[in-house]
Amino acid sequence: MTAEIQIAKQGDYVQIMDVILPAGGRAPSVPSETAKVPYVLRQKGFLLNEQARVGERVRIRTVIGREVEGELVAINPPYQHTFGRPVPELLHVGEEAWRIIEEAERRG
Amino acid sequence: MAKDMSYAAVMARKNEIMVRALGINYSEFERSPLAFDYEGMMSKAAYSLDEIRRIQREVNVGNTPLIELKNITRLVRAISAPGKGARIFIKDEAANPSGSFKVRRASVSVYHAKMHGYKGVIPATSGNYGAAVASQAAARGLKCIVIQEVFDSRGVGQPEILEKGRACEAYGAEVVQLTVGPELFYMTLRLLEETGFFNASLYTPFGIAGIETLGYELAEQVKEREGRFPDVVVVTHAGGGNVTGTARGLRKVGATETKVIGASVDLSGLHMASDIDFNRKSFTTGHTGFGVPFATWPDRADVPRNAARPLRYLDRYVLTTQGEVFYTTELLATLEGLERGPAGNTSLAAAIAIARELDKDQIVVVQETEYTGAGKHPTAQLTFARENGVEIRRGDPRENVPGKAIVIPEHPAQMHVTDFPLEKMRESLIKNAIQHAGVTTVSADDVRFLMDETRADEEFVRRKLAELGVSVK
Numbered sequence: 001m002t003a004e005i006q007i008a009k010q011g012d013y014v015q016i017m018d019v020i021l022p023a024g025g026r027a028p029s030v031p032s033e034t035a036k037v038p039y040v041l042r043q044k045g046f047l048l049n050e051q052a053r054v055g056e057r058v059r060i061r062t063v064i065g066r067e068v069e070g071e072l073v074a075i076n077p078p079y080q081h082t083f084g085r086p087v088p089e090l091l092h093v094g095e096e097a098w099r100i101i102e103e104a105e106r107r108g
Numbered sequence: 109m110a111k112d113m114s115y116a117a118v119m120a121r122k123n124e125i126m127v128r129a130l131g132i133n134y135s136e137f138e139r140s141p142l143a144f145d146y147e148g149m150m151s152k153a154a155y156s157l158d159e160i161r162r163i164q165r166e167v168n169v170g171n172t173p174l175i176e177l178k179n180i181t182r183l184v185r186a187i188s189a190p191g192k193g194a195r196i197f198i199k200d201e202a203a204n205p206s207g208s209f210k211v212r213r214a215s216v217s218v219y220h221a222k223m224h225g226y227k228g229v230i231p232a233t234s235g236n237y238g239a240a241v242a243s244q245a246a247a248r249g250l251k252c253i254v255i256q257e258v259f260d261s262r263g264v265g266q267p268e269i270l271e272k273g274r275a276c277e278a279y280g281a282e283v284v285q286l287t288v289g290p291e292l293f294y295m296t297l298r299l300l301e302e303t304g305f306f307n308a309s310l311y312t313p314f315g316i317a318g319i320e321t322l323g324y325e326l327a328e329q330v331k332e333r334e335g336r337f338p339d340v341v342v343v344t345h346a347g348g349g350n351v352t353g354t355a356r357g358l359r360k361v362g363a364t365e366t367k368v369i370g371a372s373v374d375l376s377g378l379h380m381a382s383d384i385d386f387n388r389k390s391f392t393t394g395h396t397g398f399g400v401p402f403a404t405w406p407d408r409a410d411v412p413r414n415a416a417r418p419l420r421y422l423d424r425y426v427l428t429t430q431g432e433v434f435y436t437t438e439l440l441a442t443l444e445g446l447e448r449g450p451a452g453n454t455s456l457a458a459a460i461a462i463a464r465e466l467d468k469d470q471i472v473v474v475q476e477t478e479y480t481g482a483g484k485h486p487t488a489q490l491t492f493a494r495e496n497g498v499e500i501r502r503g504d505p506r507e508n509v510p511g512k513a514i515v516i517p518e519h520p521a522q523m524h525v526t527d528f529p530l531e532k533m534r535e536s537l538i539k540n541a542i543q544h545a546g547v548t549t550v551s552a553d554d555v556r557f558l559m560d561e562t563r564a565d566e567e568f569v570r571r572k573l574a575e576l577g578v579s580v581k
Contacts, residue, residue, distance in 0.1 A: 095442075
């Protein structure tokens with residue numbers, strides 16, 4: 001990956017973010033660690049501006065046709081969630097369980 | 109002039125937004141500042157069981173297989189006293205469109221929205237319900253916006269929720285992803301106001317009535333195969349809809365002797381609205397963070413009167429731990445060949461501990477499974493937990509500490525449940541009801557209402573009212 005600034009063109013599928021409520025403007029009930037951070041939205045849609053750089057304020061049209069404004073954060077970002085790593089603590093569970101069943105049933 | 113979109117201003121418009129977005133006049137069911145006509149609301153605002161079965165058949169929802177978990181039952185018997193170890197069955201709700209029982213709720217809401225001319229539907233949920241509504245909206249040709257709590261302030265998202273967001277997108281929905289906070293409700297109001305869409309809340313009479321078919325079906329299936337109704341049904345309990353709808357379905361089919369046990373993952377000590385605790389939990393649903401507050405004060409929901417009222421139906425409420433649910437998920441895969449869950453396996457984890465105490469000829473039904481996938485899988489969720497500083501080890505699950513240590517049992521005999529006293533919950537419900545009504549005197553009808561709300565006898569309700577300094581006129 002190069003460090004060049006990414007430019008999105010009209011119609012590109014992009015992700016924006018926007019501050020919905022600033023720190024200090026949040027619901028009265030939130031704990032202090034939450035009250036001191038802003039309430040932030042992220043969502044995706046098709047860029048309406050002719051072109052825009054990441055970091056610029058833009059408008060998008062969502063997949064259902066609604067228009068939303070926010071800061072351009074990414075162009076067609078990938079899904080990042082995965083299956084993670086196999087968990088060593090779980091890898092023997094099946095084998096152990098079968099052994100317990102077989103021993104119990106052998107004893108009768 | 110532009111509308112005031114500040115938190116306080118939008119919340120102040122709550123009632124008018126809700127009336128338009130639900131089309132239910134809740135005030136017609138109110139009987140006093142305290143009591144309301146619950147059954148009246150359920151029968152007038154929702155659909156009959158037959159209508160719901162028809163609505164669900166149209167979109168291939170329900171009629172899921174009931175599977176006997178023969179090898180898990182063998183394992184339970186291997187660790188039980190002679191003559192103990194009930195048979196365990198599971199309702200494979202993952203076989204539904206969208207992969208969970210939640211589509212039963214969504215099917216009725218979306219049908220209702222369509223019939224009443226709404227152009228779209230909005231659910232606010234980080235759970236399987238989002239994909240369920242998105243899937244039903246697709247099947248009925250409506251638009252859908254799913255509003256999710258996904259990230260902490262660093263922009264780090266729970267893998268389980270990221271997967272659910274992806275699924276919503278796959279069904280053609282717009283997904284609004286938000287950081288941690290109860291302002292999810294504020295954002296929902298904003299979008300309902302802007303779009304005029306239907307509020308596909310989890311807690312309307314439609315959402316609850318849609319689950320009645322689950323209780324009905326499972327009892328019918330057991331009866332058909334075994335000639336009798338199940339002894340126990342274990343239900344994963346979060347917001348209360350699953351318990352309420354399943355229990356109502358069991359009553360409608362005539363399974364009045366079947367015990368309904370709610371089960372939640374113990375996440376006590378973690379604050380649900382905390383930016384820091386958010387990514388310390390490895391479960392985003394089925395846990396005490398919803399289970400306890402929603403049971404003891406159902407009307408905290410996003411509708412004026414919550415149709416999910418679990419204390420009216422619970423015979424017992426038990427807690428399990430995150431480690432035991434992951435362990436159970438592994439057992440289900442390696443002993444039965446069923447890769448499901450994990451959150452939906454909360455009730456199965458509890459059922460394994462409960463079945464040990466029951467006789468061999470008794471029948472326990474676990475009433476759901478859910479789909480699994482990237483992000484929403486023990487490997488994904490435990491990898492994420494480790495990255496967030498949570499310790500994962502084998503050991504005695506009693507050493508589990510929510511947000512700090514996930515302890516995977518070393519042996520199935522270590523599986524256990526902790527009873528959460530229903531009496532304590534009944535007491536808090538009465539206290540909350542009085543507090544919200546703001547009354548110091550109640551009528552005999554109010555007492556009857558509180559008896560229904562808590563499944564308690566008159567003496568209990570009167571004693572608790574007296575302790576609160578409330579008199580009965």
